[in-house]
Amino acid sequence: MSHHNIVKDFGLVAAAGVWGVIHKATQGRAYRDPDYATRRKAATNAGLLWGAYHFATGDAVELQIENFIKTAQPDERTLMVLDFEDNRPSNMSPQQAVEFLRQLEARLGRRGAIYSGNRLKESLAALGPQDRAYVTSHRLWLCQYGPTPRLPTGFENWWLWQYTGDGIGPLPHNVPGIVAGKAASTSTPSTARSTSSPRAGRERGALPAAERCTDRIVLRHDLSPAGAGEVRSFRRRRGRRRVLGAEAAARLRRRGAARLGEARNDRTLIVSVIGCGLLGAAFGALTASGPIMMIVAAAFYGLIGLLLGAPISFVINMTRHVGRR
Incomplete structure (x- = not known):
């Protein structure tokens, strides 16, 4: 989960299993x-494990590790996940991922876990044998x-598996005590032992649709040792890219359509006025006799054409509008 979730009561979350x-x-x-520290205290006070x-991103690994460790403030029980x-604006390379995991292990004295799907499946081949073996030795949150489940090459099993979301997959689709944020949507269950998940990355490429994840933050919980789970998912809006909710996107499309319509109306007016003016001037010049009369007639009929251009443009725009409806 992240600050996009609205947490009402971690006690209800824990009571749900x-x-x-x-x-x-x-x-x-x-x-x-911004909500990490306060929610950590509330969750642990409610008896929940914390990760x-x-x-x-593609930023320098040392800076990302420093930011992560300093903010997460991990103790010996804190799960740490990459x-x-x-992340189109700034992808972390597979080599950077290896370096991140190595530095994280060095700082913690233990290994973290890795959350991924298509990104890992499509990039492991770019690593050498030693680096691949190191990555696949970590716990995989698939x-x-x-x-x-379709595992990345080299992994023997998943540790956590996000197998449903965005309205795809079995119920339940909510977690007691947690409600959606501004960009909320549907949710997902999990069969793995622990906790909740990060933002699900968009799974693209040659993978079939059933193996893709989307721009969502997914909360995943195991409600029993048997693996019945509840999940809540949320659209990602943080970072350089913003994913709009359906209502906001529709509003933006309507606004864009209105502006496009105004621009078309203005263009029609200009073309009609100028076109009618030129046609009137040409008519006057062709029907008059003598140079002076040609000039006078062209000016007179050109002026009439200019005056007629505006109502003609109005009729054209109204006809277009009625046709769209």
């Missing part, structure tokens, strides 16, 4: 989730919608 929460701590070299995730997913 949720074991823990993984909260966004940082993104890139400088961004810090932190870092949303990867959120390695597609992001893949669909009934069957």
